[in-house]
Structures are given as structure tokens and as C-alpha cells.
Amino acid sequence: MSVAFQPAMYYEVTARDDNPDCVNYEQTFTVPEFYSNDGVHCYVQCGRCGQHMEILTAALLDPQPEVS
Ligand SMILES: [Zn+2]
Known part of the structure; x- marks a missing residue:
């Protein structure tokens, strides 16, 4: 399964x-x-192994975190 991201946004993701x-x-x-x-x-x-994990879920953070 692939997850679509919008650019320049913060998400909570799970990865395996x-x-x-x-x-x-x-x-x-x-x-x-x-x-x-x-x-x-x-x-x-x-x-640990340095490989890319498979991203399972991504939830757009609402509100987006404050970036200073
Ligand atoms: Zn690993």
C-alpha cells in the first residue's frame, strides 16, 4: 500500500x-x-538497519505543529 502526501505538511505516520x-x-x-x-x-x-520502512498509515496533523 502506498500513502499519498501533500508537500510541506506534518503527519503522524506508522511504519513497519x-x-x-x-x-x-x-x-x-x-x-x-x-x-x-x-x-x-x-x-x-x-x-537499526538503516533501510527505509514501509509507511502504513499517514494522518495529517490538525492543527499543524508550530514551527519556529
Ligand atoms: Zn531495520
């Missing part, structure tokens, strides 16, 4: 590690403030 060699394999992580950049290059990188 799909690397069978990783200790995080098949674990799901929540990123409470995920920035979408240009809306295309949206990646959640695993802190």
Missing part, C-alpha cells in the same frame, strides 16, 4: 520494518511529527 535481517523486522513504529518534504521523498528510516 520489512527487513528480515533486522531486529525490528515486522515491528511497527509511530512517528508523531513526520514532515513530508516535497510530498514525494517521504521516508522513515530504520535506526
Whole structure:
């Protein structure tokens, strides 16, 4: 499943590690403030194996967090 992002917005996303060699394999992580950049290059990188996780869900934050 692929998730569509609008550019330059903050989302809460969940992502799953799909690397069978990783200790995080098949674990799901929540990123409470995920920035979408240009809306295309949206990646959640695993802190253990360094690979990109599969993004499962993305919920647009409403309101958007304050950026100072
Ligand atoms: Zn991993």
C-alpha cells in the first residue's frame, strides 16, 4: 500500500520494518511529527538497519505543529 502526501505538511505516520535481517523486522513504529518534504521523498528510516520502512498509515496533523 502506498500513502499519498501533500508537500510541506506534518503527519503522524506508522511504519513497519520489512527487513528480515533486522531486529525490528515486522515491528511497527509511530512517528508523531513526520514532515513530508516535497510530498514525494517521504521516508522513515530504520535506526537499526538503516533501510527505509514501509509507511502504513499517514494522518495529517490538525492543527499543524508550530514551527519556529
Ligand atoms: Zn531495520
